[in-house]
Amino acid sequence: MNADYGASTELAGPLQQRRALYQPRLPPCLQGATVRVEYGDATATIDPIGADAVAQAFPRTYGQRLVTFLAPDAGADEADAQERPPIRVGVVFSGRQSPGGHNVVWGLHDALRAHNPNSVLYGFIGGTEGLFANKTLEITNDVLASYKNQGGFDLLGRSIDQIRTSKQVSAAMATCRNLDLDGLVIVGGVTSNSDAAQLAETLVQNNCKTKVVGVPVSLNGDLKNQFVETTVGFDTVCKVNSQLISNVCLDAISAGKYYYFVRLMGRKASHVAFECALQSHPNMLIMGEEVALSKLTLMECINKICDGVQARAELEKYHGVLLIPEGLIESIPEMYALIQEISILHNSNIPVAEMPSKLSPWAAALFQFLPPFIRRELLLHQESDNSAQLSQIDTEQLLAHLVEAEMIKRTKEGRYKGKKFSSVCHFFGYQARGSLPSNFDCDYAYALGHISLHMIAAGLTGYMATVANLKDPVHKWRCAAAPLTAMMSVKRHLRGPGAIPTGKPAIHPSPIDLKGKAYELLRGKASSFLLDDYYRTPGGIQYEGPGSDAKPITLTIEDQDYMGDIELLKLYLDKVRTIVKPGCSRDTLKAAISSMISVTDVLTVMSHPLNAELPLYHFN
Numbered sequence: 001m002n003a004d005y006g007a008s009t010e011l012a013g014p015l016q017q018r019r020a021l022y023q024p025r026l027p028p029c030l031q032g033a034t035v036r037v038e039y040g041d042a043t044a045t046i047d048p049i050g051a052d053a054v055a056q057a058f059p060r061t062y063g064q065r066l067v068t069f070l071a072p073d074a075g076a077d078e079a080d081a082q083e084r085p086p087i088r089v090g091v092v093f094s095g096r097q098s099p100g101g102h103n104v105v106w107g108l109h110d111a112l113r114a115h116n117p118n119s120v121l122y123g124f125i126g127g128t129e130g131l132f133a134n135k136t137l138e139i140t141n142d143v144l145a146s147y148k149n150q151g152g153f154d155l156l157g158r159s160i161d162q163i164r165t166s167k168q169v170s171a172a173m174a175t176c177r178n179l180d181l182d183g184l185v186i187v188g189g190v191t192s193n194s195d196a197a198q199l200a201e202t203l204v205q206n207n208c209k210t211k212v213v214g215v216p217v218s219l220n221g222d223l224k225n226q227f228v229e230t231t232v233g234f235d236t237v238c239k240v241n242s243q244l245i246s247n248v249c250l251d252a253i254s255a256g257k258y259y260y261f262v263r264l265m266g267r268k269a270s271h272v273a274f275e276c277a278l279q280s281h282p283n284m285l286i287m288g289e290e291v292a293l294s295k296l297t298l299m300e301c302i303n304k305i306c307d308g309v310q311a312r313a314e315l316e317k318y319h320g321v322l323l324i325p326e327g328l329i330e331s332i333p334e335m336y337a338l339i340q341e342i343s344i345l346h347n348s349n350i351p352v353a354e355m356p357s358k359l360s361p362w363a364a365a366l367f368q369f370l371p372p373f374i375r376r377e378l379l380l381h382q383e384s385d386n387s388a389q390l391s392q393i394d395t396e397q398l399l400a401h402l403v404e405a406e407m408i409k410r411t412k413e414g415r416y417k418g419k420k421f422s423s424v425c426h427f428f429g430y431q432a433r434g435s436l437p438s439n440f441d442c443d444y445a446y447a448l449g450h451i452s453l454h455m456i457a458a459g460l461t462g463y464m465a466t467v468a469n470l471k472d473p474v475h476k477w478r479c480a481a482a483p484l485t486a487m488m489s490v491k492r493h494l495r496g497p498g499a500i501p502t503g504k505p506a507i508h509p510s511p512i513d514l515k516g517k518a519y520e521l522l523r524g525k526a527s528s529f530l531l532d533d534y535y536r537t538p539g540g541i542q543y544e545g546p547g548s549d550a551k552p553i554t555l556t557i558e559d560q561d562y563m564g565d566i567e568l569l570k571l572y573l574d575k576v577r578t579i580v581k582p583g584c585s586r587d588t589l590k591a592a593i594s595s596m597i598s599v600t601d602v603l604t605v606m607s608h609p610l611n612a613e614l615p616l617y618h619f620n
């Protein structure tokens with residue numbers, strides 16, 4: 001390991017320094033050294049058909065009860081910290097880096113110290129490989145000083161997001177025993193938390209005392225289910241990307257000559273692209289979930305984009321911004337089938353150079369049709385979950401290339417009479433992944449770190465730390481722990497009651513809810529986005545003042561009646577605060593709000609009783 005992990009570095013910039021001083025907010029139940037642990041119902045899984053398979057695979061950790069953490073009863077005697085047994089905990093960054101990850105370690109550290117100052121926290125250097133090789137860094141306040149509220153995972157670094165093979169699991173268990181760990185906290189997304197569940201089960205079966213706790217940290221926002229509302233890092237990444245997208249929108253409209261094709265990280269599900277579209281209002285968004293549902297072929301997607309380009313040309317508009325998720329390529333049915341064939345070849349250890357000749361005739365034909373750069377990228381070695389390396393496949397360039405060819409064809413055939421189509425491509429991912437985390441991600445991660453300690457102290461294993469009511473202010477957050485097995489499902493080939501579960505139980509990425517309110521909202525605006533250049537400029541992340549408590553739009557919309565909540569209303573009003581002055585007309589307000597966010601029923605805002613409570617917002 002060359003990097004000097006955990007070395008106390010000086011925070012160079014004033015913003016970095018100021019961010020290090022930010023004290024994340026904690027919900028009331030986490031403000032003391034102890035919590036009251038309340039056990040709820042026993043769990044099954046979110047996948048009734050796969051429940052038996054999950055129960056069989058996790059005989060010792062399946063069916064555990066839900067757990068809620070509450071503030072200790074008023075007047076309850078809080079034992080002296082010295083009387084609580086010290087706890088030894090290890091923490092590993094397993095998943096990809098995501099803004100806020102450092103605060104999980106910080107929260108865990110602070111909660112451990114409050115529990116008993118003789119407790120010890122080890123960070124594994126270099127991620128899972130450090131865990132296997134027992135390479136540790138003791139986390140202290142000094143070590144943490146320059147990582148508080150900072151981006152990246154460079155406090156400890158990371159390597160592969162995998163604790164899965166029997167060799168890896170045995171090595172992890174040996175480290176837990178060697179360090180005499182009471183708990184191991186695994187930080188990551190769907191893959192890392194699936195592995196955490198397996199490790200927890202194995203440790204129980206082998207009478208290893210270490211409790212395994214998962215923490216939902218992933219920019220993808222796809223670890224979402226009835227227990228988990230969002231993941232740490234999603235908010236920041238969407239805010240940074242939305243700013244970049246809106247910059248590109250203004251660039252596009254200024255010169256009026258390019259179509260920007262922007263691919264966004266987020267793996268198979270389209271959460272990042274979707275949230276960014278709600279924040280920045282690009283002209284088009286092609287979501288993987290829509291394409292998969294309608295079984296749109298590659299050429300149907302291209303025609304859809306070309307129809308949009310043509311409709312805009314009729315308005316004399318030759319610029320535009322199109323967003324796509326990096327997982328789009330896998331959602332196109334014929335591309336999915338091709339990727340599956342390549343995956344089988346990888347799993348059969350066929351050398352990459354021989355793969356094209358081993359494809360089925362139709363897959364070979366499709367493969368040959370694709371431009372050489374896409375062919376090369378499709379053959380890259382797979383991710384740890386056996387999926388294609390989506391970050392490396394330049395789908396935006398493939399689309400731009402095919403759209404250009406189709407526009408030329410339409411021109412030749414006389415079906416398009418506008419100016420020549422020109423495109424510029426971007427992949428926004430890494431730029432946002434290392435960002436300074438938003439206040440929301442700082443608070444959320446810090447709270448999850450605290451909850452992890454309370455889970456270990458309560459002897460829970462095979463659980464994920466969770467926080468509910470995230471749309472509300474921090475003092476209303478509800479802290480809990482949910483069994484990892486309860487979030488599992490089993491892939492199956494057929495749908496419906498006759499479906500036979502196949503494959504290993506795992507926590508799978510959850511797709512965009514195409515019946516949800518946020519989707520309905522976006523669809524309602526689709527034609528205006530396409531034609532009206534309804535671009536919205538969210539600007540950079542705000543760390544102080546108005547807007548610093550803004551949360552992901554999808555989180556706030558999905559979880560409640562639109563505009564039904566005072567906090568959400570305050571949020572919107574905060575956003576318009578800078579341009580809407582007291583006493584302004586309804587029309588000004590309406591224009592201001594709709595240019596910033598897709599509010600469907602602005603009048604509801606105006607007639608809301610809260611208006612009377614906020615003197616700034618008395619409207620004529």
Ligand SMILES: O=P(O)(O)OC[C@H]1O[C@](O)(CO)[C@@H](O)[C@@H]1O
Pocket residue numbers: 096189218219220265266267326389390391429433
């Ligand atoms: O750093 P790498 O290996 O390119 O990882 C990229 C992948 O990691 C993520 O950023 C997080 O899972 C994905 O969105 C992306 O596909």
